[in-house]
Amino acid sequence: MKLTAITLDCADPLALAAFHQQATGLAPHPESNPEFAALGGGEDGPVLGFQRVDDHRPSSWPDQGVPQQLHCCFRVADLDEAEARLVELGAGRPEYQPNASRWRVLTDPAGHPFCIVPGG
Incomplete structure (x- = not known):
């Protein structure tokens, strides 16, 4: 498969x-x-x-009123640089970050949470 x-x-x-x-x-x-x-x-x-x-309803992450349903993780070279670029493109950055030194949670323009993680 x-x-x-x-x-x-x-x-x-x-x-x-x-x-x-x-x-x-x-x-x-x-x-x-x-x-x-x-x-x-x-x-x-x-x-x-x-x-x-x-009637699509964006996730209300981290609140579970509307669950995240799915999220993708993307490997990036530099967390701060990637976060800034993605926010400039229209990503949201939720205030709650469970471990911002190790990964960042962002949301796409439709509200789907996704993570960026460091790595080469």
Whole structure:
């Protein structure tokens, strides 16, 4: 069994795909549309997909009123530099950080939490 895709629910697939494309450098799928957009795939790894869901409710992490449902972790060379770049692209930075010296929790523009961790 091989992982082929991770898909996130959201209100605006094209906008969320654009954020993640800028953040990761993954190539957009040529058939992306307002209902479903995708990045990556091929020989390099799984597809990161974004599907439109009516009345999408962003996670309220760390409060569990609306659970995080899923989160991705991304390895970065420098935590502070990556965090600043991602926030400039539109990521949010929740006040609660469980271990900011070892990893950072951010949210994409649709409210999905994701972590950045140091590593080469």
